[in-house]
Amino acid sequence: MNELLTGTASRRGMLRAGGIAAAALIVPGCMRQPLQSVGSQPAPKPASKPTAVAATPAPPPTIAGVATSLVERARAARDTHAGQLRQRDRVAIIDFTPASYRSRLALVDLANGRVDKLLVAHGIGSDPGHTAFLQRFSNDDGSEATCEGAFVADNYYVGQHGRSQRLVGLDPTNSNALSRAIVIHAAWYANKDMLISHGKLGRSQGCFAVGENELQRVFDHLGEGALVYAAKG
Incomplete structure (x- = not known):
């Protein structure tokens, strides 16, 4: 009877130890995933720089009284x-x-x-x-x-x-x-x-x-x- 109890306790210890080891293997894998809050939005893209517009040269002045x-x-x-x-x-x-x-x-x-x-x-x-x-x-x-x-x-x-x-x-x-x-x-x-x-x-x-x-x-x-x-x- 003692042997039976001892064996049962031993098996329980092994199962407990195996569960802890499995948890240890699973947790690090989960921690590598990025954490996101529910409903979070992606980061906005940086605004593009405005395109430079070439200045239009001023028209020559009007010469009044000459054809x-x-x-x-x-x-x-x-x-x-x-x-x-x-x-x-x-x-x-x-x-x-x-x-x-x-x-x-x-x-x-x-x-x-x-x-x-x-x-x-x-x-x-x-x-x-x-x-x-x-x-x-x-x-x-x-x-x-x-x-x-x-x-x-x-x-x-x-x-x-x-x-x-x-x-x-x-x-x-x-x-x-x-x-x-x-x-x-x-x-x-x-x-x-x-x-x-x-x-x-x-x-x-x-x-x-x-x-x-x-x-x-x-x-x-x-x-x-x-x-x-x-x-x-």
């Missing part, structure tokens, strides 16, 4: 002949579409859109009947006509018409400007009082003649190396 087509052509000429220009923002644009009693010479600051407009005469050969309207352009020697296109305002000198500024033609339509002495100068026949007495300006020999009191304004605006663009709008 848009001429402004665009002057800008294009400035870019085309950039290597020959020392001053790129200040230009002179001459629109020979209106009559000579209109202010056809525009001193333009392309950077900020400022405009100063003056009277300017055209050549005898461009208006033989003295109608006040330019009829034709010419690049020919001896034509006494005004030529069109892009020019660079060159150096100053004192000549037949006093203080003057040479012009170098940059296009096939005005390539003879320097040899023909097509320049900017002042003349009595380009003064404002000509409009009172004659209703129009007199004519040059192809030069861009301005009023005697206006010449310095032109020189101050252009300096040496700026663009002069003359055409019809």
